[in-house]
Amino acid sequence: GENVEQHPSTLSVQEGDSAVIKCTYSDSASNYFPWYKQELGKGPQLIIDIRSNVGEKKDQRIAVTLNKTAKHFSLHITETQPEDSAVYFCAASKPGTYKYIFGTGTRLKVLA
């Protein structure tokens, strides 16, 4: 069935450094890839997304890249801050039901 793999499961970086989280999807029909940030005890919050007709998208310190051929996409956070500490989830969706298949999550810790 459809599957999204996410790595690493945990990531610790020093404040100011960059963080990269990678996801691989299995269904080649997937064409929408959102990233969510989830803080403790809260619901996931959409932080950035990318569609299959675009290779890269940036929003201030956050960027997402997509390689359709390899079926993988990545989240890049630059100049990390302590408030970036959270669990990050990637997801993939395709036309039709538009339902999301989520990755297993990455716990990011930004050390001050």
Add this chain to the structure above:
Amino acid sequence: EAEVAQSPRYKITEKSQAVAFWCDPISGHATLYWYRQILGQGPELLVQFQDESVVDDSQLPKDRFSAERLKGVDSTLKIQPAELGDSAMYLCASSSGQVVRYEQYFGPGTRLTVT
């Protein structure tokens, strides 16, 4: 800013009891989703509504779970009887349902503990 509302935020129940969760999506959003998130894992879809109709409930354990969205607005998810393995975060999300709009917006969730 419009938000998805959920209640209760926390629920503790004994196994074999019934429990219900409520969700009010963002106004005007036609598509509503219920997800279950086990600690340390990503959310998994339980049921998807388009207006008042179920689009996908393939992962809903229908022997004990039920979901309804009678007027195509708010929704209720019920578990009866609850089992220990149902302890999880239950998340509701909504989207506009328009073909070109994929974005799903999540509520704060209901944390269920079954004892």
